[in-house]
Amino acid sequence: MPSEGTRAVHAGLPPAHPDRPFLDGPVFAGTYHQIGDPTGPYAYGRYANPTWAALESAVAELEGAADAVVFASGMAAVSGTLLALAEPGHIVVLPSDGYPATRTVGAHLAARGVTVRSAPTAGDAQAAELAGADLLWLETPSNPGLDVCDIARLAGLARAEGALVAVDNSLATPLGQQPLALGADISVASGTKALTGHSDILLGYVACADQAVADRIRGWRTLTGGIPGPMEAWLAHRSLATLHLRLDRQAANALALAELLTARPEAADVRHPGRPGDAAHELASRQMRRFGCIVSFTLADTATAERFLDALELVAEATSFGGVHSIAERRGRWPGDDVPPGFVRFSVGCEDTEDLLADVVDALGKACG
Ligand SMILES: Cc1ncc(COP(=O)(O)O)c(C=O)c1O
Structure with missing residues (x-):
């Protein structure tokens, strides 16, 4: 397999084809021609878009994921993951020192019957909160304190409880850290940050080791509509090469x-x-x-x-x-x-x-x- 810089340059590009660009331009479509029963993915703009699909395949490749789902912002990705996966009666363990808006989504979950526990990132303190957990959410390095927790160790402990493990990878990006290779199920990130790196777009993504988890999260995005614009998705894909x-x-x-x-x-x-x-x-x-x-x-x-x-x-x-x-x-x-x-x-x-x-x-x- 080529090394990661080479993969970043080529990720998600279509095969070479005479007279075609390296990366197709953004497809602006609110709706698509669709005759009779739907047969392909492209029926309506909220459901699917070829510009997102190319970016999703690039992100999935870089994260080592089965599939990735892109969102309108990091918080659309974070909240989409938490809301799609956490059900009343579930136990979710958050970092107490993570991005504040993630903790605010946790407060909304708590108001809807989810038990939300939290502990600091440093010293793997979240390990003490894992009994009976359904979802462990890590943010490492944490923002802004820059503490680090041991993803492989915590993922092993969470798996023993039957919990899914999600890591906010916004700070590191997939070229800095590979949460799925370390045992996490989900890598979620704000692509607004280093992934796209030019301070000109908002974007988020969720990369999943298991296709069934990605399908649930994509279903949530289709339902609630936190989709990225095609221009943003295209700019993000263009930025991956550097x-x-x-x-x-x-x-x-x-x-x-x-x-x-x-x-x-x-x-x-x-x-x-x-x-x-x-x-x-x-x-x-x-x-x-x-x-x-x-x-x-x-x-x-x-x-x-x-x-x-x-x-x-x-x-x-x-x-x-x-x-x-x-x-x-x-x-x-x-x-x-x-x-x-x-x-x-x-x-x-x-x-x-x-x-x-x-x-x-x-x-x-x-x-x-
Ligand atoms: C660690 C982390 N996760 C998620 C987000 C949310 O990303 P966005 O601003 O793209 O919604 C941020 C934003 O600063 C962040 O720092």
Whole structure:
């Protein structure tokens, strides 16, 4: 089998055919010609679309999945998975430090008769909540705390309880971490982030080891309509070909930034799973091949963090992560994350390393000097 960069370049492309493009353009269709009883997949725009189908085959290939289902956003994928699989009376175990909107979906499940338990990502603490569970949801590395849990170990414990295991793979992407190969049943992600990487679309996907699980989730999407636009799906597919190149540059920049910050007195609690010495590094090295683009750290207080963000010239103040442009934000400006006031989430882009580091050093001097 070709190695992963080669597969990212070619994933989901049709066989070579004279006079055809490498990747067919987006198919814009609300409805399709359909005579008599439906025979093919393409009957109505909410049910299926060839542009999604090509992207789904690419994502399934990269995740090592039987099938993938693309959604309009990461939250459409997250909520579609949780709502399609969790039934009244079920027990669902969530990370207490995961993406806040996922925990809010958990609160909706709890209001509808699902027992929702939660525990932190670090130290595999969710293991203690697994008795009788039906679904274990992991987010590793967690956003924004960057803690890591042992997917293979937790998947083994969950399987012994008869639970399905889903991993939010938004931060790592399938070229950084392969949850299904580590024993999970489902890899779900916001494709808005590094997967597509240009900060210009929203997208989500669910990749499943078992076709029957994918069918349930696709059925839910058809029913509730959280479908991506064809243009977004096409842009996402076009972006996959550079995924390994973007991730490699981002990982190198993130490591350089984490090392720089670790040596600076102004920044405390610097976290990046790729940095030797980080609390998560040993475990992350066992289950990840690339460590992602986020570096988090804490400055003295809100005012210092805001002065730092204002002083950055190259790095935009914005929320999200995974794009080719470096961005940073004071995470405490949003409700939901349990972080100190001066906590900064920095998403490292693809700029040249020396320019990025110089901008950070300059901004630290202006903010803290
Ligand atoms: C870990 C994680 N999962 C899911 C989502 C939701 O993705 P989207 O914003 O594409 O709906 C996010 C968004 O930041 C995220 O960080």
